[in-house]
Amino acid sequence: MDRSSFNRSAYLYLLPALAIYGIFVLFPILQTIYYSLTDWNGLTAPTFLGLQNYLNLFQDAVFINALLNNLAFIFFYSVLAIVLGMFFAVLLTSAPLRGMTFYRAGLFFPQVMASVVIGMVWRWIYHPQYGALNQVLRAVGLGAWARPWLGDFDWALTAVGIVGTWAQYGFCMVLFLAGIQNISSALYDAARIDGAGMFQQFWYITLPGLRNQLLVALISTLIAAIRIFDLVFVTTRGGPGYATLVAGMYLYRNAFVINRVGYAAAIAVLLTILILIISYFILRLQRTQEEESFA
Amino acid sequence: MGFANPAVNARRILGSIPTYLILTIGLLLAVIPFLLIFITALKSPAELGNAFALPQQFHWENFQRAWTQARFGTYFKSSLIVTLSVVGISCLLSLLTGYAFGQLRFPLKNSIFLLFLIGLMVPTEAYIIPLYYSLRAVHLTDTYWALILPQIGMSVCFGSFWMRGFFSGIPRDLVDASRVDGCNDWQTFWHVMIPMVLPGLWTMAVLFFIWTWNDFLLALVMITREGLRTLPLGLAMFQGRYTTDYTLTAAGATIVALPTLLFYVLFQRQFIRGVTAGAIKG
Numbered sequence: 032m033d034r035s036s037f038n039r040s041a042y043l044y045l046l047p048a049l050a051i052y053g054i055f056v057l058f059p060i061l062q063t064i065y066y067s068l069t070d071w072n073g074l075t076a077p078t079f080l081g082l083q084n085y086l087n088l089f090q091d092a093v094f095i096n097a098l099l100n101n102l103a104f105i106f107f108y109s110v111l112a113i114v115l116g117m118f119f120a121v122l123l124t125s126a127p128l129r130g131m132t133f134y135r136a137g138l139f140f141p142q143v144m145a146s147v148v149i150g151m152v153w154r155w156i157y158h159p160q161y162g163a164l165n166q167v168l169r170a171v172g173l174g175a176w177a178r179p180w181l182g183d184f185d186w187a188l189t190a191v192g193i194v195g196t197w198a199q200y201g202f203c204m205v206l207f208l209a210g211i212q213n214i215s216s217a218l219y220d221a222a223r224i225d226g227a228g229m230f231q232q233f234w235y236i237t238l239p240g241l242r243n244q245l246l247v248a249l250i251s252t253l254i255a256a257i258r259i260f261d262l263v264f265v266t267t268r269g270g271p272g273y274a275t276l277v278a279g280m281y282l283y284r285n286a287f288v289i290n291r292v293g294y295a296a297a298i299a300v301l302l303t304i305l306i307l308i309i310s311y312f313i314l315r316l317q318r319t320q321e322e323e324s325f326a
Numbered sequence: 327m328g329f330a331n332p333a334v335n336a337r338r339i340l341g342s343i344p345t346y347l348i349l350t351i352g353l354l355l356a357v358i359p360f361l362l363i364f365i366t367a368l369k370s371p372a373e374l375g376n377a378f379a380l381p382q383q384f385h386w387e388n389f390q391r392a393w394t395q396a397r398f399g400t401y402f403k404s405s406l407i408v409t410l411s412v413v414g415i416s417c418l419l420s421l422l423t424g425y426a427f428g429q430l431r432f433p434l435k436n437s438i439f440l441l442f443l444i445g446l447m448v449p450t451e452a453y454i455i456p457l458y459y460s461l462r463a464v465h466l467t468d469t470y471w472a473l474i475l476p477q478i479g480m481s482v483c484f485g486s487f488w489m490r491g492f493f494s495g496i497p498r499d500l501v502d503a504s505r506v507d508g509c510n511d512w513q514t515f516w517h518v519m520i521p522m523v524l525p526g527l528w529t530m531a532v533l534f535f536i537w538t539w540n541d542f543l544l545a546l547v548m549i550t551r552e553g554l555r556t557l558p559l560g561l562a563m564f565q566g567r568y569t570t571d572y573t574l575t576a577a578g579a580t581i582v583a584l585p586t587l588l589f590y591v592l593f594q595r596q597f598i599r600g601v602t603a604g605a606i607k608g
Contacts, residue, residue, distance in 0.1 A: 038430040040511075044422040045438060048482040051419075055457060056445050056479040062456035073459060119352055126342050128349075136594050137353040143590055143597055144360075144583060145540035147558035151579040152359045155366065156377075161572065163362055163377040201356065206602050247602075258449050261542045265562050279451060286455045287547060296455050303452040310447055 060303075067296035077293060084297035094298070096273050097281045100188060101257055104277065107192030108199050108256035113248050115196065116203025117241075121233060123204075124211045135208060138201040146198070150265030153194045157181050157266075181267050187274045191266050198262075199255065203248045210244035211237060250313045254306050278302055360583065366576035374572060385573065392577035400553055401560035402581065405539060408473045408556060412538040415474075416481035417531050423482060424489020424523070425515060429496070439490070445483030450476075450543050458547050472548035473556070477541065481534050492526035493519065532593055533600040539586065557582040 067084055071077035088094050119138060123131055141149060156163045159179035168177045180190040218236050227235065238245075260279035263269060269276035269284075278298060286295030362377055367388055369381040393399045426432070427439055457476060461467045496519055504518045520527075545559040555563065561582050564575065590597055 037432050039432065041426040041430040041432040041435075044426040044430075048419040048423045048486065049438070049441075051475055052442065052445055052479040052482055054479070055476040056448075056453050056483075057441070059453035059455075059457040059460065060444075060448060062460075063452055066456060119349070122345055122348060125345060128342060128345065134349045134353055135598070136590075138356050139598055139601075140590060141356055142601060143536055144586055145542070145558045147540075147542050147562050148579055148583045148586075151561060151575065152363045155363055155572070155576065156359055158572075161374045161377060166377050197355070197359075202601065205598050209602065254449070258451065260451075261558075264542070264546075282451060283543075283546075287458070292455060292459070299451045299455060303448055306449060307447055 063296045063299050063303075066293050067300045069293045069296075071293040071296075072290045073292045074290075080293065084294050085301070087294070088297055088301065093273060093276065094278070094281060097276045097278045100275060100277050101259065103188055104192055104195060104256040104259050105253060107195045108259070109249060109252040111196040112199035112252055113203050113245070115200040116205075116248065117207055119200070119204045120207035120211055121237065123208060125229075135205060139205050140201065141198045142202040142205075144198075146261035147265050149194060149198055150262050153190075153197075154181065154266055157190055182271050184271055184274050187267055187271060191263060191275055194262060194266070195256070195259070199252055203252070206244045206248050207241055210241045214240040246313050246316060250310055253309050257302060257305055257309075363576045363579050363583075366573060367580045369573055369576075371571075371573055388573045388577040389581065392574055392581055396564055396574055396578055397552065397555075398557070398560060398578050398581045401555050401557045404470070404554055404560075405557040408470055408477070409535060409538045411470070411474045412477045412481060413531055413534045416478050416485055416534050417527060419478070419482050420485025420489045420530065421520070421523070421527070423486040424493045425519065427486060427490040428493025429501070429519075439486070442483045442486045445480060446487055450480070454543065454547055461548065467548050468551045468554060470554065473541070473544055476544060477538050481537065484533070485530055488530050489523060489526060492523040496522050528593075529596050529600040532589075532596040535589065536586070536597070536601070 066077065068080060068082070069077035070080050070084075123134060128134075155161070157180040159165060159177075159182070162180075164180065165177035168174060178186065180186050183190075214236065218240075219232055222232050222236060258279055259277050260283065263275055263277050263280050264283075267275045269280045279302070282295050282298040282302070285291040285298065365380060366374070366377075368384045368386070369388075370385050373379070373381050393402075423442070427435065453476075458467065461472050466472050500518060500522075501514060504514045509517065540558060541556070542558045542562065545556045546562070549555055549559060552560075552563075561575075561578050564578055
């Protein structure tokens with residue numbers, strides 16, 4: 032690149048975006064890392080602790096429990112949502128259907144709604160007295176099953192998790208739909224001629240053809256499960272007890288309720304590292320696969 | 327193909343019935359929760375006993391109460407100001423960075439681009455704690471700025487990445503041709519490039535809209551004054567206060583949901599394309 036062709040005005044175009052991003056996002060990230068190494072209550076000067084906050088976190092039973100709850104949410108957000116999304120995507124493309132775009136739009140809809148609204152909608156469904164769920168159970172003679180779902184120690188996590196699945200699977204479905212439509216129909220025709228059944232077609236053609244979409248669905252649902260906060264805040268605030276307490280909720284409590292700011296910063300750093308590692312590995316998986324397919 | 331034979335056709339239609347049935351069940355499961363809250367918003371408190379029953383008469387005044395008494399009108403104004411500012415400014419800045427990254431050559435280009443990619447990956451949790459204390463120190467918490475500026479900071483990361491793709495896809499010949507025709511940089515940008523990146527711009531604007539309109543964490547941390555609350559924050563805090571005024575809460579939830587629903591019906595394609603494209607964002 033010879034120097035005369037450099038376009039110095041480029042910096043001018045980048046400057047406003049870079050300044051806002053730098054001041055309000057990038058620099059605070061560095062501060063988070065610094066605070067995570069200190070004991071700070073948000074008022075007096077922070078005292079340097081080294082890695083003590085991190086060591087404490089791994090011995091903090093509440094935090095470990097919160098991480099395990101995040102793990103449970105991974106089952107609802109990623110595993111269940113991807114399986115259901117795949118089921119509907121295959122169903123939608125199994126035959127030329129009228130109204131396909133209509134169904135797609137309807138099933139995708141929860142994904143665009145604010146999680147606060149979704150939380151409110153489901154609080155209402157789970158309401159002990161007026162909620163639709165308990166009313167249906169009573170109506171079909173399963174009244175013994177009726178319970179205050181979100182206040183029940185054994186069921187609260189599952190109840191919130193199902194909301195997560197409900198909100199995520201439409202998104203997975205839309206990703207897979209786009210992928211399936213890109214798979215050449217000649218592949219299926221050839222497989223049918225060779226006598227492959229529905230399941231074999233799915234296993235040998237659809238699934239491998241959707242690898243990229245599966246990876247994207249995996250990244251975004253995993254990140255959503257690790258970050259989950261809004262939904263828990265609105266439905267249970269982490270309760271009853273610590274039954275639905277997740278890492279994001281624990282971070283919020285430490286940072287803004289009980290003012291253990293340094294400790295909260297350490298949680299933030301751990302969550303961020305976790306998210307970056309997951310993104311990195313899955314993106315790398317995607318890349319190796321692309322290289323293979325070009326080879 | 328096939329339509330000459332009625333027997334084959336009939337079998338195909340019959341065969342697709344189970345598919346439609348399952349799809350319809352899925353669709354109902356997706357929509358009914360929203361319908362239930364909307365019905366509740368139209369009821370009187372005495373009618374809450376059956377969640378599925380329609381009210382005797384529609385109590386539209388619940389919406390009026392939510393709008394004025396529960397201050398959802400004020401929250402709506404906050405959400406509108408914040409969302410319009412973020413979407414407008416972020417789109418403009420992303421056009422500039424997208425143009426620079428996609429069309430121009432300059433030193434440190436890749437390093438600066440990588441810097442933006444970091445912002446694409448990190449969650450709000452990574453920066454919100456120090457940001458709150460810094461903004462409080464300069465008296466910017468409890469202002470719209472505390473919501474607008476960080477949201478723009480996050481949005482331009484995605485915007486740079488997204489618009490770069492569209493700008494670098496513009497054929498070189500087209501740009502050169504407009505130069506030959508005597509267009510200056512600005513005219514080339516405005517009359518040749520912008521029309522070509524417009525589809526990408528719409529998708530991005532829709533994404534910025536949902537991210538900002540739905541944001542909860544930033545608002546929860548930055549805003550304590552009731553008059554500045556956005557809709558999601560107002561709804562979450564409101565339910566804490568009037569826990570037993572169910573019809574009012576339901577009306578509030580409907581008010582928060584309605585603009586998104588309206589937008590979704592109008593721009594469904596952009597939504598679906600946008601959300602799946604923005605999936606990698608943390």
